[in-house]
Amino acid sequence: MALRRGAGVGRPPDVAIKRLPVYLRVLAELEAAGSDVVSSADLARRTGFSSEQIRKDLAYFGSFGTRGVGYSTAGLASGIRRVLGLDREVAAVLVGAGHLGTALARYNVGREQHVNLVAIFDIDPAKLGQELGGTRVRSVTELPAVVRRLGVRLGVIAVPAAAAQTVAEDLVGAGVVALLNFAPVKLSLPAHVQVQNIDLSLELQALAYYLAGEAEAAREG
Amino acid sequence: MALRRGAGVGRPPDVAIKRLPVYLRVLAELEAAGSDVVSSADLARRTGFSSEQIRKDLAYFGSFGTRGVGYSTAGLASGIRRVLGLDREVAAVLVGAGHLGTALARYNVGREQHVNLVAIFDIDPAKLGQELGGTRVRSVTELPAVVRRLGVRLGVIAVPAAAAQTVAEDLVGAGVVALLNFAPVKLSLPAHVQVQNIDLSLELQALAYYLAGEAEAAREG
DNA sequence: TCCTGTGAATGTGTTCACAGCA
DNA sequence: TGCTGTGAACACATTCACAGGA
Numbered sequence: 001m002a003l004r005r006g007a008g009v010g011r012p013p014d015v016a017i018k019r020l021p022v023y024l025r026v027l028a029e030l031e032a033a034g035s036d037v038v039s040s041a042d043l044a045r046r047t048g049f050s051s052e053q054i055r056k057d058l059a060y061f062g063s064f065g066t067r068g069v070g071y072s073t074a075g076l077a078s079g080i081r082r083v084l085g086l087d088r089e090v091a092a093v094l095v096g097a098g099h100l101g102t103a104l105a106r107y108n109v110g111r112e113q114h115v116n117l118v119a120i121f122d123i124d125p126a127k128l129g130q131e132l133g134g135t136r137v138r139s140v141t142e143l144p145a146v147v148r149r150l151g152v153r154l155g156v157i158a159v160p161a162a163a164a165q166t167v168a169e170d171l172v173g174a175g176v177v178a179l180l181n182f183a184p185v186k187l188s189l190p191a192h193v194q195v196q197n198i199d200l201s202l203e204l205q206a207l208a209y210y211l212a213g214e215a216e217a218a219r220e221g
Numbered sequence: 222m223a224l225r226r227g228a229g230v231g232r233p234p235d236v237a238i239k240r241l242p243v244y245l246r247v248l249a250e251l252e253a254a255g256s257d258v259v260s261s262a263d264l265a266r267r268t269g270f271s272s273e274q275i276r277k278d279l280a281y282f283g284s285f286g287t288r289g290v291g292y293s294t295a296g297l298a299s300g301i302r303r304v305l306g307l308d309r310e311v312a313a314v315l316v317g318a319g320h321l322g323t324a325l326a327r328y329n330v331g332r333e334q335h336v337n338l339v340a341i342f343d344i345d346p347a348k349l350g351q352e353l354g355g356t357r358v359r360s361v362t363e364l365p366a367v368v369r370r371l372g373v374r375l376g377v378i379a380v381p382a383a384a385a386q387t388v389a390e391d392l393v394g395a396g397v398v399a400l401l402n403f404a405p406v407k408l409s410l411p412a413h414v415q416v417q418n419i420d421l422s423l424e425l426q427a428l429a430y431y432l433a434g435e436a437e438a439a440r441e442g
Numbered sequence: 443t444c445c446t447g448t449g450a451a452t453g454t455g456t457t458c459a460c461a462g463c464a
Numbered sequence: 465t466g467c468t469g470t471g472a473a474c475a476c477a478t479t480c481a482c483a484g485g486a
Contacts, residue, residue, distance in 0.1 A: 009448075013477065021426035025405070039445065048407055051445095052479060059447055067485045068444045084426055085433025092425065099327065103320035104421060115425050153432050154425070178428040180421075184246070186269060194431040196424055200328060200401075203417055204313065204336050204375070205242035205305055207399040210415040211374050212306025230470075234455060260467065272467095273457060280469055288463045289466045 007062030016057040020080050022047050023054070027077040039070035086114040093147055093176075095167050096158035097122035097130070097137045100182055104158060105132035115154075119146050123163070140167070147174035156180045228283030237278040241301050243268050244275070248298040260291035307335040314368055314397075316388050317379035318343035318351070318358045321403055325379060326353035336375075340367050344384070361388070368395035378402045 026046045030038055040058075044051040058064055058076070061083050065071040081087045094101055097120055108117050120132055121140040130137045138146065147155075155171040157164055157179060164183030171179065178194040181187055184202070187195055247267045251259055261279075265272040279285055279297070282304050286292040302308045315322055318341055329338050341353055342361040351358045359367065368376075376397040380388055385404030392400065399415040402408055405423070408416055 015477070017430050018423070018427045020430070021423040022407075024426065025423070041445080046407070050479070053477090055446060056448080056478080063447065065446050067446045069486070070445065083430070083433075085429045086426060090429045090432065099320045099324035103324060106320065107421060108425075115422070115429060154428060156425070178431050180424055180428060186267070194428060196428055198419060198421075198424065200325060200419075201336070202239070202242040202246070203401055203419065204329075204377070205245065205307060206239045207375060207401060207415060207417055208306045208311045208336060209238050209241070209304070210399050211311065212304075236455070262467085271457075274455090276468060277456080277470080284469065286468050288468045290464070291467065 008060040010060060012057070012060035016060060017084075019047075019049060019054075019057055020084055022049075023057075024077060024080050024084075024086075027073055027080070030073050031077060036073050037070045038073050038076065040065075042070070081114065088114070090115045090154060091118040091150060091152045092116065092154040092156060093119045093121065093143075093150075093152050093171070094156045094158060095121045095140065095143065095171070096160075096182075097124070097127050097132060098158065101158040102132055104156060105135065108133060118150055118152060121146075123159075140170075143167075143170050144174045147171060147176060151175065153177045154179075156182070158182045161185045229281040231281065233278070233281035237281060238305075240268075240270060240274075240278055241305055243270075244278075245298060245301050245305075245307075248294055248301070251294050252298065257294050258291045259294050259297065261286075263291075302335065309335070311336045311375060312339045312371060312373045313337065313375040313377060314340045314342065314364075314371075314373050314392070315377045315379060316342045316361065316364065316392070317403075318345070318348050318353060319379065322379040323353055325377060326356065329354060339371055339373060342367075344380075361391075364388075364391050365395045368392060368397060372396065374398045376400050378404055380404055382406045 023043060026043060027038070040051040040054045043054050047054070061079070064076060064079055078087065092115055094104055094117055097105070101120065101122070105117055105120060108115070117133065117135050120135050120137045121143050122128070122137050123140045127137045128139055153176055155176040155178070157167055159167050161183045164181065164185050165187060168179060168181070168187045168189055172189055172193055177192060179187070179196070181195055181197045182199075184199050189195065244264060247264060248259070261272040261275045264275050268275070282300070285297060285300055299308065313336055315325060315338055318326070322341065322343070326338060326341060329336070338354065338356050341356050341358045342364050343349070343358050344361045348358045349360055374397055376392040376399070378385055378388055378400060382404045385402065385406050386408060389400060389402070389408045389410055393410055393414055398413060400408070400417070402416055402418045405420050410416060
């Protein structure tokens with residue numbers, strides 16, 4: 001049976017969705033190395049997740065493996081791509097061409113297939129017309145028209161905190177429904193918009209807790 | 222009673238630790254705005270978490286509020302800082318001075334107190350001696366000695382995937398126990414090392430799922 | 443036989459509902 | 465009275481244990 005959305009039992013938890021791209025990356029490595037079959041135990045070794053969890057994650061989308069054998073490497077990869085909607089090209093736009101935006105644009109190119117940066121916007125006139133990873137930087141004033149014309153539904157925000165809410169509203173107004181937000185602010189947006197925040201200083205501050213724990217454990221013996 | 226590590230009931234879940242810096246940011250805004258008391262309902266409104274969850278998170282570390290009143294804004298902030306170990310300066314090092322590393326270095330400066338970038342390393346001779354956010358870029362060959370001498374225990378990895386494992390091992394060998402890793406690889410490190418991975422393409426791919434869901438929902442009516 | 447797929451058991455985290463105290 | 469602090473109920477996620485089919 002093919003691996004597809006909703007074919008399995010129960011609803012897939014969000015945490016399972018976030019593990020699928022990890023499997024995809026490992027499968028790409030295995031395909032490149034010439035393995036054409038992979039077991040959940042192999043995937044467990046390479047991802048750090050338990051084999052039961054991996055089997056359960058995959059089973060949310062249907063039966064895909066062969067009992068006694070394992071999963072077809074290529075078949076599982078294309079199945080996961082289909083589940084994630086990565087079996088066709090996904091267009092994304094980036095707002096903010098500072099250092100972070102530049103890193104994202106460069107990184108994206110050719111790095112992972114099927115998510116394509118189709119436009120980059122910035123407010124700084126000095127940056128307009130520059131190419132980042134093969135995509136020209138446009139004025140943010142063009143954002144609504146371009147996003148709407150290209151039908152883009154995925155956006156990445158890499159602008160200063162003060163500008164983020166406005167940019168987010170413009171994106172959503174133009175049809176974007178999923179956002180990756182690097183600005184250190186909580187965005188207020190309609191509930192149907194899926195937002196993933198990545199906040200560098202919050203992560204660092206949370207990590208500090210574990211340092212403190214170490215120090216305390218050492219003090220206490 | 223003062224808010225401190227382990228003063229409350231049960232062990233704080235990791236997800237609660239990750240929420241503490243969010244509270245800290247909101248509290249800083251409230252302090253700047255002159256509020257000297259804040260209720261869990263206020264924090265809920267500004268963070269998007271439920272008020273019960275906020276009270277529970279704080280209670281893991283002891284009783285801190287005043288019944289019928291709320292929490293002292295300044296007192297709660299300093300209590301959370303103490304829990305996270307941010308009541309004293311925390312030193313961190315950054316490895317990789319590319320666009321991402323530059324963004325991180327610039328962002329860090331003055332942005333959030335108490336986590337200080339004390340050294341930046343890169344392998345590219347052209348970058349050595351440059352200043353990023355007030356810190357000089359050194360050769361990665363100096364990494365072990367500098368990290369050990371300064372007693373740094375927090376590291377940020379912003380190097381290409383191929384270099385990340387080696388860099389991570391060097392950092393851990395020199396005494397680092399907590400890592401923020403931006404390289405798209407699973408690091409194999411001793412269990413006592415706390416690793417937080419931030420992987421841009423995995424996040425984008427996971428978001429694509431929600432686009433696909435939208436498309437499918439539309440197709441199905 | 444071997445490894446997948448899955449109900450049942452367990453564990454973890456969140457929400458509810460209210461007791462407790464300024 | 466009002467808001468914190470917390471046991472109890474609930475929801476969610478992971479692990480266990482094994483049935484099922486190549």
